[in-house]
Amino acid sequence: MEWIPLALTFVTAVCFHRSQGCTCMTSKDLADYYCDDYTELILRGEVLNSTVVESNYPWADIVSYAFEITSVIKAEGNSSRLVEGKSIVDINANTNEAMCGTRLTLGVEYVIAFGASLHINLCNWKRPVLDLQPSDLELSEDAFFNCxxxxxxxxxxxxxxxxxxxxxxxxxxxxxxxxxxxxxxxxxxxxxxxxxxxxxxxxxxxxxxxx
Structure with missing residues (x-):
């Protein structure tokens, strides 16, 4: 289970993203993910390059992004081992939006929340650092955030x-x-x-x- 702010209901804390056949519900607030037990990793870093891993089906192609970690905001559970001792990790994403695919922009610094793996889709919380709200930016720089x-x-x-x-x-x-x-x-x-x-x-x- 996850902690929730009492001052807000879950309905007011979320928004919907729809892309063709994919619909997901994501929170506007990074703190909701930080305090969520299901979020094991939150990383801040820059996208260095990308490689397309083709499959036998075009809709199943994967893009692998080389992601240089500048800050580990949260690392808990088994997923913490995915970044332990590493400065660069590979983040994988499906390219087909109808399959909840998503893309990252090369050279941009992001904050990204992950579940149990470094695979992301449209429903992962991810924001360019330059687009972060003040509260999100403060959390990303606070090592002692109290849920x-x-x-x-x-x-x-x-x-x-x-x-x-x-x-x-x-x-x-x-x-x-x-x-x-x-x-x-x-x-x-x-x-x-x-x-x-x-x-x-x-x-x-x-x-x-x-x-």
Whole structure:
């Protein structure tokens, strides 16, 4: 599941892209992908060159882009090994838009969000750095972005409620009743005991001031 901002509904946070037979739903906000458990990699870098890998069927041709990494914004799960120790990686994309194909422009610096591989299509979040919104640019340069600040809200009893959205859109919320704030007031740590007896904790920036 992924963290979602409480101030926005999922409907207002997404837009639709349609290209011939391909329709996908992508968020306008890089933070939505950063805080999404299904997004394992977010890379910033420049497209150096491209090579077309032809198949027996023209609609199945693949373009392989040499992508020079300037910053690894997020690297989690098994996909982190795809970029470990590398400065240049190959990003593959289908060329046929009806098959959700997409293209990158040579010489342009992008921020791109990936799932479990370095294959992209029309539905991947990708933006030229020069076109990034200020909030997206700030996140791409922030090594300590806190998803709890977007997805959690203080409650009247000095505890915390955080909500997550599953892949199909269902929203579930968890109450964190056990909270304490550091002496300097910069961070509050909240925990909850789950039904299986395990403890789950989140770090919330600042004091628990009910909004």
């Amino acid at each position: 709890a600040a977007r997805s959690c809200r203080p409650t009247a009893d000095n505890s915390l409620e955080c909500c997550r959205r599953a892949r199909l859109g269902e929203v579930s919320c968890l109450h964190y009743p056990f909270c304490y704030t550091e002496l300097d007031g910069e961070m509050t740590h909240c925990c909850a005991i789950l039904t299986d007896g395990t403890v789950e904790c989140v770090d919330y920036p600042g004091l628990l001031l009910k909004k």
